[in-house]
Amino acid sequence: MGYNPTLKPLTSILTSQRSTTGTYVNAAGQIATAAIDTARIDWSEGTAALLIEAAATNLITRSAASSANWTNQSATLTNKTDAAFGVFPGLLVASTGSASDRAQAAGVLHAGATDYTVTAWYASGTSAQIALQVSLASPATSIKVSGAPGALAVSGTVSGGTVSGVTNRALGGGRYSVSVTYRVTAAVTLSWGMGPNSATVGETMTAYAMQLETGTTATSYIPTSGTTVTRAADICSLDVTPLGLAAGFTIAVKGTVFGTAGVSGIVANFDSGAYDNRQIIVLNSTGSGLGAQAFAGGVSQASTFTAYTPGTPFAAAMRVGPNVFRYVLNASVGADDTSVDFVPPTILRIGGSLASQIPARLRLKSVLLYPALVSDAALTALGTV
Structure with a gap:
């Protein structure tokens, strides 16, 4: 040349x-934290790369799943000590007889006609299925993605909004993430939840964490513990x-x-x-x-x-x-x-x-x-x- x-x-x-800390996936597949003004070398795709991201905010105020952080929607919840990806204890979610039984993160006010992307980290359990869903009676709003672990897709009828994309990722060891990009028709407060999508009593899955951000791109995990948190660009x-x-x-x-x-x-x-x-x-x-x-x-x-x-x-x-x-x-x-x-x-x-x-x-x-x-x-x- x-x-x-x-x-x-x-x-x-x-x-x-x-101007803030930022997380990335290290060579061991763990979620690590880079200090302020420190570059992030990310291995989330299996190879090392410099990670650059725009500013983003996790709108879910308690991101890590636990019986204290999330609301029980008719399931049986048991806190775990998995330390998944080095950071998530985990929450075992067991069905009590309905496919809609789930653990639910705090609600977030959504603006109408605005793109949002929700990402959930989870592990398979005794259930052959997983569901990530949101459901509200008034105004009628329903979005559900479900299926075998690592292969979730839109199921049922979406009401009160639209879904533009679903991305599944297998993270090893029976652990996965799924990201859903969607819009709602009008301003509404929605609470996303995860469960085993099973009507069989006792069938389980493990919920780890959830992130909700505006836009159509899922970005690196932003931990929260009581309020929304913004990662700087x-x-x-x-x-x-x-x-x-x-x-x-x-x-x-x-x-x-x-x-x-x-x-x-x-x-x-x-x-x-x-x-x-x-x-x-x-x-x-x-x-x-x-x-x-x-x-x-x-x-x-x-x-x-x-x-x-x-x-x-x-x-x-x-x-x-x-x-x-x-x-x-x-x-x-x-x-x-x-x-x-x-x-x-x-x-x-x-x-x-x-x-x-x-x-x-x-x-x-x-x-x-x-x-x-x-x-x-x-x-x-x-x-x-």
């Missing part, structure tokens, strides 16, 4: 900022002034972006200290395209977007400089633009920009920065998973 890079851990060269940056990028550069990033926080979600942003002068790799606001753009003096100089499905791995590479711009995503090569005004950057921002635009959740596996304009063949290789 004409340049031999020096490989270093991302955390050794990036400046990390986050992650901000990572690198001073690139010493690299001398006046003649242009090439950036290659690999990872997975899971969604935006309502606006475009920037994966990598180069700028000169002014938002008007930037070169970026960005997920568009609808989540349908992952592209690259260049601006000078607030004027768009080049823009290429390629179809992308959030939650899938990507490899993106951008070559940019004076009258040079080309972008490759997952081996799809964009057109060469030879009419580009270029303002050399002085800083690289990972997962955001001077205008914020932080992805809801980004797992970044690698960043390669070349202070040179690599060949077409090298660019294509860099932009291939």
Whole structure:
């Protein structure tokens, strides 16, 4: 490629900022907590990646399941000492004869026509089924996902709202999580609950915890113990002034972006200290395209977007400089633009920009920065998973 890079851990060269603590999954599969202004290296997908997330709030005021924290809805509840994922004692929920028997977290006031995502952590028991559900008589509201552990799906009729997505995750050792994205038609207070979905007396499951946040993306666990808690956004940056990028550069990033926080979600942003002068790799606001753009003096100089499905791995590479711009995503090569005004950057921002635009959740596996304009063949290789 004409340049031999020096490989270093991302955390050794990036400046990390986050004004609160934040959780992540460590190499042992446990939920760990990173201190304020400390980068999170996350193993939730089985490999190490730098975790970047926008600010999020767990609206459930007591997240960990226990007979003291949650309300009994006709089930038999027994506190456990599992220490699941290193943090959850667990609550055994046994049916007393109805499939609707469950343990229920505190209610949350929902706004109408607003996206919410609820995530529940649980373990299988003697019941062949699991249910995560919410039910309210007035105004009539009912959402239920149920099925075999690790395979929950919408069941019955959804009333008073809509469900746009259900994501199941097997976490090992008979433990799972499920995330449900939904909307309600009008403002209403709802309480989500978990149970064994069984009419057989004594059949069980174990509830561990629950998180409810606005938006369509499930983010890392935010523990609560009496009030809502907000995890601040992650901000990572690198001073690139010493690299001398006046003649242009090439950036290659690999990872997975899971969604935006309502606006475009920037994966990598180069700028000169002014938002008007930037070169970026960005997920568009609808989540349908992952592209690259260049601006000078607030004027768009080049823009290429390629179809992308959030939650899938990507490899993106951008070559940019004076009258040079080309972008490759997952081996799809964009057109060469030879009419580009270029303002050399002085800083690289990972997962955001001077205008914020932080992805809801980004797992970044690698960043390669070349202070040179690599060949077409090298660019294509860099932009291939």
